[in-house]
Amino acid sequence: MARFRVAVHITPRKGLLDPQGQAVAGALHSLGFSGVSAAHVGRYIVLETEAESASAAGAEVKAMCGKLLANPVTEDFEIEPATPL
Amino acid sequence: MARFRVAVHITPRKGLLDPQGQAVAGALHSLGFSGVSAAHVGRYIVLETEAESASAAGAEVKAMCGKLLANPVTEDFEIEPATPL
Numbered sequence: 001m002a003r004f005r006v007a008v009h010i011t012p013r014k015g016l017l018d019p020q021g022q023a024v025a026g027a028l029h030s031l032g033f034s035g036v037s038a039a040h041v042g043r044y045i046v047l048e049t050e051a052e053s054a055s056a057a058g059a060e061v062k063a064m065c066g067k068l069l070a071n072p073v074t075e076d077f078e079i080e081p082a083t084p085l
Numbered sequence: 086m087a088r089f090r091v092a093v094h095i096t097p098r099k100g101l102l103d104p105q106g107q108a109v110a111g112a113l114h115s116l117g118f119s120g121v122s123a124a125h126v127g128r129y130i131v132l133e134t135e136a137e138s139a140s141a142a143g144a145e146v147k148a149m150c151g152k153l154l155a156n157p158v159t160e161d162f163e164i165e166p167a168t169p170l
Contacts, residue, residue, distance in 0.1 A: 028153060044096065
């Protein structure tokens with residue numbers, strides 16, 4: 001067993017309402033950043049986990065995303081390749 | 086002026102308490118993912134903005150992070166290179 005670092009990007013699914021992104025875009029306009037046409041706010045989760053291999057670590061993180069980290073109805077997730085620690 | 090897509094990773098500063106990350110790690114343990122030794126939860130923000138150049142877009146997003154997107158006391162941010170839209 002070795003330790004791996006796996007990063008995950010979780011983003012609101014395209015085409016669904018993204019109220020947090022809209023709020024950020026509006027606040028940026030209020031602050032004078034008038035060039036901003038859109039903002040999307042997601043989560044960035046970094047996990048340190050033990051696994052047999054990098055691919056096993058990635059598969060385990062995919063299961064974590066399905067069970068806890070991401071909302072499968074409204075969010076998409078993308079798992080970066082695991083890197084050894 | 087051209088449109089650019091700029092992504093930002095905002096993470097809790099190393100060494101500070103990260104209660105959200107601890108909660109995620111605890112919940113993953115409860116679900117049976119016992120190999121997880123740490124979790125860190127940050128934000129992933131994607132902005133679409135108008136600027137003269139990719140470097141100008143990056144500089145503008147850096148200003149946005151300082152003024153609104155990140156908490157300079159507790160968070161670090163990393164801006165990815167701007168890509169044309």
